[in-house]
Amino acid sequence: MPSSSSSSNSSSTKKTAGAAESKLPSTSTPSNGAQRALPLSSGISSGESGKGNLNPTTTETTTNVPASSASVPLPSRTSSNSSTSSSSRSRPPLVEGTPVLKRSxxxxxxxxxxxxxxxxxxxxxxxxxxxxxxxxxxxxxxxxAIPLLLSNFKMFGRVRYYTRLTFFLLGLATCSAWGVVVSVVMALLGRASDVNYVVGRSFHALVAPLVGVKFTVEGEEHLKQTKPAVVIGNHQTMIDILYIGRIFPKGTSIMAKKELKWTPLLGQFMTLSNAVFVNRSKRTDAVAMLAKVAQTMREKVLSLFIFVEGTRSASPVPSMLSFKKGPFHLAVAAQLPIVPVVCENYAAVYSARRKRFDGGELVIRVLPPISTEGITSSSEDINALVEKTRSAMLEAIEDLGRRRAELNRLKGVFGKNETGRITIS
Incomplete structure (x- = not known):
């Protein structure tokens, strides 16, 4: 990789009246920093734009970069005004991990x-x-049938994107309406706690084949054997509803922001399925709600699924946002274990910014439960629990990204095109 500066690029300025020459300060990275590296992930090139963009002429500095992490370092930032060579202006090659299907x-x-x-x-x-x-x-x-036909070809990527997105949204609306009916019926049968399980699995079975996405689940036994529990997952885009539908366990409800309560069909279904709505703008209300929910979970042996980041990350690389502490306060108050769930980064499968919705097989990893027994609600204990959980989930998502890159390297052909299916053996 080229250095961010060199001695040949430093310049001197002559002062009048015999002043001594002075060299311009170097623009090299500080000695206590390290170049931020782009992890090997599925479908990420160093030249992509969008949220979390890392372009080939930009480097951030950080102090904790694991030496064992499989990554491809990016070129350093340069402030030189010298002309850029034609090779540096050309689009950088894809990072290993972007599979390409060639079609003449x-x-x-x-x-x-x-x-x-x-x-x-x-x-x-x-x-x-x-x-x-x-x-x-x-x-x-x-x-x-015309858009369905065209969506199968990479030259019609946008047609494929809007076609599959339409199927996704129609499936969501259909299953929300179906969920309202199921909620009433299952409440009469005394099985209201399984409404989300039935509707979630139905949504996955209906929509996943239409959008060409398939999931492989690792460690699913942790969800079946740990009840009740606070189940937390990473949140990338709205497509996460698909992976939730695939793994959603019985006897589990969901926590969501209060704004979703007023969404047509979806809001009615979530209300009838005993979803927990939280007003994120009022912390006192949220704390009181969590205490009430903790008591209900213990009494009814009910688990709760929560997106622990609180919002969508839309990250093009395997990473996560900072965690909200509400789920951890809830788990400690109820003295229930935490079951982390990670879906691998799928920026190469779906990206609203790049109008991309390709098919592929993704891996969901359910991590072993983390006990909250003996942990208090003090800030020190909660912070330690948050850090322990986030480290485990971040390690898992990075490991899935490295494994994806290696599988693609062994299996596929890499080129300039970015369209293709991701598969895993």
Missing amino acids: GATTVVGILVGLAAIALVSMPASPLSLSLSRQSSLGLGTL
């Missing part, structure tokens, strides 16, 4: 022609399929 232009054209021929066959009045449908229905199916 001829293959794409042939695929489109075959797909359009199939659509025409559906719409033809004399075709066997359309004989059982009205003319309007046949044309409607043919029209709806």
Whole structure:
């Protein structure tokens, strides 16, 4: 990697009246710092823009960079006004971990022609399929099939993004409406605590195949064997609802921000499913609510799922935001274990900023429960518990990122294109 400065780049300024020459100060990184490295992650290039962007001409300094972490260091920041070489202006190569599926232009054209021929066959009045449908229905199916066809080709990445996003949102609305009905029925059957389990699994079963996402779960036994508990997970984007639906255990409710209570369909479903709504703007109200929830969890043997970061990180690299302390106060007050859940970084599968929604297989890792027995609500104990939990989750998500990069390195072909499926064996 090129250095951020060199002796050849330093300049001198001549003073009048015989003043001595003075050298401009060096722009090198301080000796007590270390270059921030970009972890090997799925689908992240050093030149991507967006939240948490790390571009090839920018380096941040930090004091704690693990030496054992598998990473690719970025070039240092330079303040030199010298002309930039053509190679530095060109787009940097992808970091290992971005899989690419190559598809020739001829293959794409042939695929489109075959797909359009199939659509025409559906719409033809004399075709066997359309004989059982009205003319309007046949044309409607043919029209709806066009974006589905185009979404399979990388040259139509935006079509794929909006098509799959539409399926996701329609599935969310459908399952929310379905959840309202299920909530009433299961309440009558005395199984109100399993509403989220039924609706979550239904959402995953319906939507995951439509958007081309599949999950592999590691350590799922920790969720089944630890009840009740405070289950916490990382929060990347709204697509996290899919991974929640895949692992959501029985006898579990969810904690959410109060604003979601007024969301059409979703808010009604969450209310009927005994979701805990927290007013994040009023700390006193939140503390009182947590005390009440802790008592309810003990009495009804009820677990609670919480996004521990409090908001979406949308990080392009395997990382997490700082943790909210509410879940830890709740676990300590109820003297219940904490079960951390981590979904690997999926910026190469979904990115709203880059209008990307590719299919792929993602890994969810459920970590062993962390006991709160004997821990008090003092600031020292809570801070220590937060740090212990966050370290375990951060280590897990970074490990998944390194493993993904290595699998892709062994398996795939890397290039300038960024579209392709992520798979894991």
